[in-house]
Amino acid sequence: MITDKKKNMPDKITIAIAGMGNVASTLIKGFQFYKNSNDGLWHPRVGGFTINDINLVGVFDVDSVKVGKKIKELVTEPNGGFGDLTVQPGIAEDPRPSHVLNHGQLKSVKYNEFVNSLKRIKPDFLLSLISSGMDRSGEMYSKAALEAGCSFFNATSSKIINPQIKSTFESKGLMILGDDLMSQFGGTAFHRGMIEFMTNRGIKIQKAYQLDVGGNADTQNTMAEELREKKRKIKTESISVEAPYMFRSTAGTTEYAEQLGSSRVSYYWMEAKGFLGSNIEMDLSLRTDDSTNGCNVIVDSIRAARMAISKNDLTKSEIISAYAFKSPLKKMKIRDSIKSFEEEFVS
Numbered sequence: 001m002i003t004d005k006k007k008n009m010p011d012k013i014t015i016a017i018a019g020m021g022n023v024a025s026t027l028i029k030g031f032q033f034y035k036n037s038n039d040g041l042w043h044p045r046v047g048g049f050t051i052n053d054i055n056l057v058g059v060f061d062v063d064s065v066k067v068g069k070k071i072k073e074l075v076t077e078p079n080g081g082f083g084d085l086t087v088q089p090g091i092a093e094d095p096r097p098s099h100v101l102n103h104g105q106l107k108s109v110k111y112n113e114f115v116n117s118l119k120r121i122k123p124d125f126l127l128s129l130i131s132s133g134m135d136r137s138g139e140m141y142s143k144a145a146l147e148a149g150c151s152f153f154n155a156t157s158s159k160i161i162n163p164q165i166k167s168t169f170e171s172k173g174l175m176i177l178g179d180d181l182m183s184q185f186g187g188t189a190f191h192r193g194m195i196e197f198m199t200n201r202g203i204k205i206q207k208a209y210q211l212d213v214g215g216n217a218d219t220q221n222t223m224a225e226e227l228r229e230k231k232r233k234i235k236t237e238s239i240s241v242e243a244p245y246m247f248r249s250t251a252g253t254t255e256y257a258e259q260l261g262s263s264r265v266s267y268y269w270m271e272a273k274g275f276l277g278s279n280i281e282m283d284l285s286l287r288t289d290d291s292t293n294g295c296n297v298i299v300d301s302i303r304a305a306r307m308a309i310s311k312n313d314l315t316k317s318e319i320i321s322a323y324a325f326k327s328p329l330k331k332m333k334i335r336d337s338i339k340s341f342e343e344e345f346v347s
């Protein structure tokens with residue numbers, strides 16, 4: 001348990017974001033809101049830092065509608081004092097899929113030019129909040145972060161983290177965190193919590209599903225069949241950690257419904273057995289706001305990682321990734337990951 005900021009700890013954490021979409025905008029609004037309140041913050045202080053210690057120093061996108069604009073032109077509400085930052089062009093290494101950026105033209109720079117931009121601002125972390133399915137770009141962002149001397153955070157479902165890249169980052173005193181952000185109280189976290197509770201109460205789950213419907217741009221992107229399949233695999237594997245036995249389950253994004261806007265609805269069904277094989281059947285739905293749901297986890301991980309990096313305690317990335325992502329290298333039960341995270345980082 002940490003008690004206060006250590007003497008050798010930096011005062012501020014600097015971040016740059018690739019992908020100026022819904023999550024980035026929400027995060028920026030949060031930086032303003034939490035100047036005067038702790039309402040809705042999961043952990044006001046992590047690693048000795050408050051959310052106000054996080055400083056946004058760069059934003060990148062490849063949508064020509066966004067590149068060149070100031071944040072204040074894109075985030076209409078208060079923008080955390082970062083309104084005058086200009087969105088710079090990022091890297092576009094994927095063939096442009098029809099489901100992404102269908103309203104704008106691409107505006108990007110070559111890899112080396114991006115690395116130079118990153119070196120100029122030298123953030124502690126580069127956060128990849130780019131659209132689902134941009135796998136090659138995500139990978140190039142992680143390489144660019146490494147080359148520029150920044151730690152990397154992959155919120156997307158692209159498979160970026162592996163033991164080799166993790167140790168390459170660590171050999172430079174940096175961290176890589178990922179993959180696929182697990183929202184604070186989203187479809188996957190809630191599903192895992194239910195399974196844990198039922199198995200702890202001695203109930204034997206037989207079959208289950210979780211069907212997610214959303215109305216934002218990311219859900220629309222996920223409708224591409226290949227991506228849908230990939231996300232289904234990640235979510236299904238993520239929830240399987242919670243039960244000590246196998247049962248038939250499917251979890252995945254099922255439909256895009258524009259009228260839901262920023263909301264996401266998860267529909268759950270579970271069939272289980274109790275004493276004398278008695279039947280237990282559950283039908284539930286959970287509606288949340290997608291972008292806000294990810295932000296506590298993002299600001300918690302960055303602060304924890306900054307603390308661990310300053311102490312050169314780089315293997316702590318395993319706890320942070322298990323706490324914050326659906327597909328970490330080292331999987332932990334959700335309860336254990338929160339406990340370990342709080343013991344290490346929350347004062």
Ligand SMILES: NC(=O)c1ccc[n+]([C@@H]2O[C@H](COP(=O)([O-])OP(=O)(O)OC[C@H]3O[C@@H](n4cnc5c(N)ncnc54)[C@H](O)[C@@H]3O)[C@@H](O)[C@H]2O)c1
Pocket residue numbers: 018019020021022023024060061062063066090091092093101128129130131132133134137138155156157180181182183186216217218290291292293294
């Ligand atoms: N709770 C959550 O919101 C949550 C949970 C898990 C994962 N995620 C992931 O976080 C990411 C961001 O989510 P979002 O809702 O903000 O998405 P979004 O679609 O609103 O925004 C994505 C942004 O990335 C930009 N982009 C696309 N390719 C790029 C590239 N190569 N370089 C730079 N920018 C690029 C797009 O122009 C867009 O502005 C997604 O991959 C999503 O799957 C979010």
